[in-house]
């Protein structure tokens with residue numbers, strides 16, 4: 001299988017008040033098309049740091065990160081990210097939050113009706129159909145997390161990077177969301 005994500009000898013050093021902190025050292029990772037990879041490790045071992053590098057949210061101190069043979073230099077629509085802590089814009093409704101992401105990717109090529117339909121479908125997929133017009137302060141932490149998952153799925157990324165995305169969900173909702181994500185036509189496809 002062809003490698004889709006490649007991390008080669010990545011290092012991440014943070015500059016803190018107490019000096020340099022070496023968070024990642026000599027990290028090599030390859031993820032092939034269609035492969036499902038889980039990073040497991042104790043709290044603080046560097047999982048989020050590595051995910052942020054692959055997402056292009058931060059750049060490594062040294063080493064190379066590639067997505068489909070292109071260097072990762074910034075976030076891109078082919079890499080969807082679901083954050084550990086939900087990150088919704090508080091002044092927008094659930095629908096508007098997801099719509100923002102949809103517009104960014106499909107806005108130049110699709111009609112308003114198509115964008116609306118994509119947004120609605122993604123929110124329904126995670127069971128948020130009844131709360132489309134609610135604002136973040138009106139919904140629970142788990143529901144916010146589901147809106148974040150809907151945003152990522154709606155962009156139809158080629159790879160989905162999830163940082164403990166189901167942590168805020170109860171067991172029943174977590175099972176429903178996981179099944180929806182894997183069965184949906186919106187499920188990410190690792191294709192070049």
Ligand SMILES: Nc1ncnc2c1ncn2[C@@H]1O[C@H](COP(=O)(O)OP(=O)(O)O)[C@@H](O)[C@H]1O
Nearest residue numbers: 014016021023042043044045046047048049050
């Ligand atoms: N921006 C930062 N500045 C300084 N240290 C950081 C920063 N981000 C993360 N770290 C440190 O890097 C280590 C790895 O953090 P993180 O990747 O969040 O761990 P994990 O996700 O595995 O729990 C931790 O010791 C954390 O304190």
Ligand SMILES: [Mg+2]
Nearest residue numbers: 047048084163
């Ligand atoms: Mg983390």
